[in-house]
Amino acid sequence: MSYKESSDYSLNRLKDSRSIPLQVLVTSAEWRWVMMWTVLIVAVSALPLLIAWAMTPPGWNFTGILVNPLDGHSYLAKMEQGATGHWLFHLTYTPEPHAGAFLFTFYVGLGHVARLTGLPLVVVFHLARLLAGVGLLLTVYRFIAHITMSIVERRLAFLLIGTASGLGWLGLIFGAFPIDFWVPEAFVHYSLHANPHFPLGLMLMLLVLMQVVWPYTQALLLSRIVMPTLLAILLAIVLPFAVVIVWLLLAALIGRTVLIHKGRLLWSHIWPTLGVVGGSLPVVGYQYWVTITNPILAGWNAQNVTSTPPVMNVILGFGIIGGLALIKIVHIIRQKGRETSEGEWLLCLWVIISIGLLYVPFTLQRRFITGLHIPLAILAAIGLRRWLTQSKRSTLFQQRIVLSVVVVGLLETLLVWGLPILFIKQQTIDSLTTSVLFIQDDEAAAFQWLRDNTKPDDVVLASPRIGMWVPGQTGARAFYGHPFETVAAEDKKAQVEAFYRGDQPSTSPASDYIFYGVSEQAIGRPQYLQELPVVFSSGNVTIYKNQH
Known part of the structure; x- marks a missing residue:
């Protein structure tokens, strides 16, 4: 089907509809195409995980986390709390006792799912990730359908969102570290590869926008307020920074409407917007309040700094897609604004607001890059397709240009997805003491002993590598295991290293158990361990019971 034929087909089908607004109709043929690509994208994103599991060398165990293991295992630690029946979140990467709070409720809830189903935490984690990925991609296409009536533009935008990264490889050549290698929340395809809460949050974000901006005309006003409000509350729980973007975006759309219509208020948008803000603001407000009033959580929050990357890393990260989108915005x-739809204005405002938030003086400013690839990719697709149509070049030429853009972005995505696979050998045989993807059989046996013999409040002293796994694998606390979630992390890390070097006989606060394996032996061999009782020993791993 040619570009013109596809556009005519789309428009004719839309004209045939009497009950659905023109820009909303998605044909059954479109949904079949979308479902095919959705299954393919999600399946390919899961392949590196299966390959890593299949390539696990003898004597090793794959931990199930490929993308950002440090944060990935912290999510499993949060799920572990739910699996033991709790709903209040505690920092299990720090030894200090403290009151719990309703934070990371999504992951705590997944832990309850694991408890009820009997499935391992990591299995529930990845099932949730895959389901959220499917839901996100289907929602993305519905969102695109509100922006453009052209099937060609819809499909191109969908493929760019689902598969296209930037020019990160080019940045690496020149010593930069572009965001398409390490900021998954900015991209749909990277989000659904990384964890479940990013794709779920992006899906909720799009659903809120659609419910407010393009409500079903037959729906009662009350339902048009209640539904986006409930979705916004869920969004605030799952991905609070995304709901802030939604607030500002909906406010900007209302402001634009007031300017265009010379002061006339569009209450059909205002009431749902007030519901969105009114429903989600208390959730965000509570999260902020508890992280500044709970002393231990405040210590975590003070370390949780995620600054905006250098401008060049952002530009290269969005690559060709960002460049095409910028051209469309300038146009x-x-x-x-002539011949510009409400949807295209929404995309422009989304880009402008997100970029503005990236440079607000705030310790978590990078979080506002969440989902930015979505409006950029849609604008890029619309701008590219319409420029090609107006150029009056041959259909073959147009198809080659489009294919080139898609393939360049796809190759980068495949590189990002597959990069951890390249380091599997280094993660095991060549790096016995530093592997973060695999644990040795003796370490796995030690973790199981700790799970069977420790209480949730017991503290385990271990190297930073082992400490990363302790909360999620054993249910106990780690003295040190995370640069953000361990309070006073630098001090505790220094204490860990000093203890294993033999420079100090204890830590403050003291630990209940001391883990001593190859990672700890690489730091040092403290003589005073010989004075402590051994409670577990297997191969090169020994666990000592500390005498307080």
Whole structure:
């Protein structure tokens, strides 16, 4: 089907509809195409995980986390708390006792799912990730359908969102570290590869926008307020920074409407917007309040700094997609909005607001890059397709240009997805003491002993590598295991290293158990361990009971 034929087909089908707004109709043929690509994208994103599991060398165990193991295992630690029946979150990467709070409720809830189903935490984690990925991709296409009536533009935008990364490889050549290698929340395809809460949050974000901006005309006003409000509350629980973007975006759309219509208020948008803000603001407010009033959580929050990356890393990270989107935005501004749909304005405002938030003086400013690839990719697809159509070049030429853009982005995505696989050998045989993807059989046996013989409040002293796994694998606390979630992390890390070097006989606060394996032996061989009772020993791993 040619570009023109596809556009005519889309428009004719839309004209045939009497009950659905023109820009909303998605044909059954479209949904079949979308479902095919959705299954393919999600399946390919899961392949590196299966390959890593299949390539696990003898004597080793794959931990099930490929993307950002440090944060991935902290999610499993949060799920572990739910699996033991709790709903209040505690920092299990720090030894200090403290009151719990309703934070990370999504992961705590997944832990309850694991408890009820009997499935391992990591299995529930990945099942949730895959389901959220499917839901996100289907929601993405519905969102695109509100922006453009052209099937060609819809499909191109969907493929760019689902598969296209930036020019990160180019940045690596020149010593940069572009965001398409390490900021998954900015991209749909990277989000659904990384964890479940990013794709779920992005899906909720799009659903809220659609419910407010393009409500079903037959729905009662009350339901048009209640539904986006409930979705916004869920969004605030799952991905609170995304709900802030939604607030500002909906406010900007209302402001634009007031300016265009010379002061006339569009209450059909205002009431749902008030519901969205009113419903989710208490959730965000509570999260902020508890992280500044709970002393231990405040210590975590003070370390939790995620600054915006250098501008060049952002530009290269979005690559060709970002460049095409910028051209489209400039074109819209030069045209003063003529022939620009409400959806295209929404995309432009989304880009402008997100970029503005990235440079607000705030310790977590990078979080506002969440989902930015979505509006950029849709604008890029619309701008590219319409420019090609107006160029009057041959259909073959147009198809080659489009294919080139898609393939360049896809190759980078496959590189990002597959990069951990390249380091599997280094993660095991060549790096006995530093592997973060695999644990040795003796370490796995030690973790099982700790799970069977320790209480949730017991503290385990271990190297930073082992400490990363302790809360999620054993249910106990780690003295040190995370640079953010361990309070006073630098001090505790220094204490760990000093203890294993033999420079100090204890830590403050003291630990209940001392883990001593190959990672700890690489730091040092403290003589005073010989004075402590051995409670577990297997191969090169020994666990000592500390005498307080």
